[in-house]
Amino acid sequence: KYSQMPRSVGGLNAAGEWYVLRSMIPxxxxxxxxxxxxxxxxxxxxxREQGAQFxxxxxxxxxxxxxxxxxTHDTAIEYRQxxxxxxxxxxxxxxxVISSLALHYVAAYEVVCRKVFRCxxxxxxxxxxxxxxxxxxxxxxxxxxxxxxxxxxxxxxxYQQETLRQTRxxxxxxxxxxxxxxxxxxxxxxxxxxxxxxxxxxxxxxxIAAYPEMKDETRRPIFLLVAAVKPV
Amino acid sequence: KYSQMPRSVGGLNAAGEWYVLRSMIPxxxxxxxxxxxxxxxxxxxxxREQGAQFxxxxxxxxxxxxxxxxxTHDTAIEYRQxxxxxxxxxxxxxxxVISSLALHYVAAYEVVCRKVFRCxxxxxxxxxxxxxxxxxxxxxxxxxxxxxxxxxxxxxxxYQQETLRQTRxxxxxxxxxxxxxxxxxxxxxxxxxxxxxxxxxxxxxxxIAAYPEMKDETRRPIFLLVAAVKPV
Numbered sequence: 001k002y003s004q005m006p007r008s009v010g011g012l013n014a015a016g017e018w019y020v021l022r023s024m025i026p027x028x029x030x031x032x033x034x035x036x037x038x039x040x041x042x043x044x045x046x047x048r049e050q051g052a053q054f055x056x057x058x059x060x061x062x063x064x065x066x067x068x069x070x071x072t073h074d075t076a077i078e079y080r081q082x083x084x085x086x087x088x089x090x091x092x093x094x095x096x097v098i099s100s101l102a103l104h105y106v107a108a109y110e111v112v113c114r115k116v117f118r119c120x121x122x123x124x125x126x127x128x129x130x131x132x133x134x135x136x137x138x139x140x141x142x143x144x145x146x147x148x149x150x151x152x153x154x155x156x157x158x159y160q161q162e163t164l165r166q167t168r169x170x171x172x173x174x175x176x177x178x179x180x181x182x183x184x185x186x187x188x189x190x191x192x193x194x195x196x197x198x199x200x201x202x203x204x205x206x207x208i209a210a211y212p213e214m215k216d217e218t219r220r221p222i223f224l225l226v227a228a229v230k231p232v
Numbered sequence: 233k234y235s236q237m238p239r240s241v242g243g244l245n246a247a248g249e250w251y252v253l254r255s256m257i258p259x260x261x262x263x264x265x266x267x268x269x270x271x272x273x274x275x276x277x278x279x280r281e282q283g284a285q286f287x288x289x290x291x292x293x294x295x296x297x298x299x300x301x302x303x304t305h306d307t308a309i310e311y312r313q314x315x316x317x318x319x320x321x322x323x324x325x326x327x328x329v330i331s332s333l334a335l336h337y338v339a340a341y342e343v344v345c346r347k348v349f350r351c352x353x354x355x356x357x358x359x360x361x362x363x364x365x366x367x368x369x370x371x372x373x374x375x376x377x378x379x380x381x382x383x384x385x386x387x388x389x390x391y392q393q394e395t396l397r398q399t400r401x402x403x404x405x406x407x408x409x410x411x412x413x414x415x416x417x418x419x420x421x422x423x424x425x426x427x428x429x430x431x432x433x434x435x436x437x438x439x440i441a442a443y444p445e446m447k448d449e450t451r452r453p454i455f456l457l458v459a460a461v462k463p464v
Contacts, residue, residue, distance in 0.1 A: 157451050
């Protein structure tokens with residue numbers, strides 16, 4: 001099912017938030033890039049198109065990496081099957097670390113923030129997106145509907161309970177980790193990062209025209225994007 | 233009615249978020265302090281109790297300032313009747329600027345951030361709290377109830393519409409300005425601030441025991457608190 005989502009078929013431009021995430025990624029020319037939760041490898045290939053020196057993509061899913069490798073013809077991209085929290089790169093190995101919509105699946109967010117900080121060079125940037133805490137608070141992760149099936153509003157509850165959420169994603173049971181906005185940002189700062197930009201993107205008119213199901217994304221924040229820098 | 237709220241009668245300790253806001257305020261000994269939206273003057277008097285050199289409290293409400301003055305016997309606290317966005321202090325006049333639950337009433341948030349940045353000395357801190365964007369998104373600003381009158385969840389809608397909200401507060405019509413988390417934080421950073429701490433406090437067990445109506449404050453974020461520093 002994941003393979004049939006707009007972003008899996010249409011790539012980055014079919015992801016409603018991509019135009020914002022892209023604007024938060026610094027220039028990649030000659031940079032060493034790490035992509036945590038690389039999936040099908042879209043961001044890895046993008047980084048190379050932008051002139052990155054080399055890219056490492058990490059993902060725990062052998063199946064996703066299989067497709068990533070099948071659609072990548074580039075020896076400067078290396079895919080590694082590994083849990084994000086298990087990364088163990090030498091200090092200062094990368095200039096830019098990207099993680100798109102992966103960290104809400106990871107229990108050890110604090111560990112990841114500290115490891116990313118360590119493996120970035122001074123002045124390097126960490127750009128991440130996660131499902132928004134407003135989106136993950138209730139395990140149901142669905143709109144609240146009236147009797148006619150119209151979307152009434154987005155329901156929030158249990159916001160302060162920073163525990164796992166047993167939820168459904170595309171007909172599959174998945175476990176996600178709900179964290180508050182405060183925890184997501186403070187953990188980065190506690191790891192040593194200086195936050196430089198926050199975004200809660202809404203899809204552009206063009207994306208809504210192409211994918212009408214996205215029109216309600218102006219009603220709730222669905223993703224939280226953060227750019228953070230390792231101070232020089 | 234505002235005079236009858238727990239925080240108006242019991243002071244700072246009756247405000248569920250005070251224990252967090254207090255922890256975000258730096259040491260005030262010998263500091264020059266500005267309080268934007270000072271109301272009855274609780275934070276001004278607190279600052280002096282902590283040894284502040286002098287305190288200026290700004291509020292647009294003549295009635296609140298009247299009561300602030302009546303309960304303040306301290307020549308080192310000056311109250312000024314002024315709209316927050318109209319402040320015009322000399323550059324670097326203050327070491328700490330506090331604003332508690334006032335800025336969601338102010339249209340010119342960006343102007344305020346820039347003015348606060350200017351009137352702070354280098355290394356100075358701005359500590360602010362506002363109603364949380366999750367709280368202000370829907371103009372009704374109320375829980376969603378079932379037919380038995382039980383609180384089902386907190387409804388969110390219109391999140392991306394950063395416009396004013398005509399709402400009710402203690403039986404009075406008030407106008408508030410809804411801003412997203414991203415706007416609240418990015419505007420501070422664009423003004424030059426480095427964000428150091430974010431908080432979305434929940435009341436302590438003690439506060440809930442004393443004020444049982446606060447028990448549902450674990451279900452939604454009601455306030456957003458930010459500490460930000462003017463870099464040296």
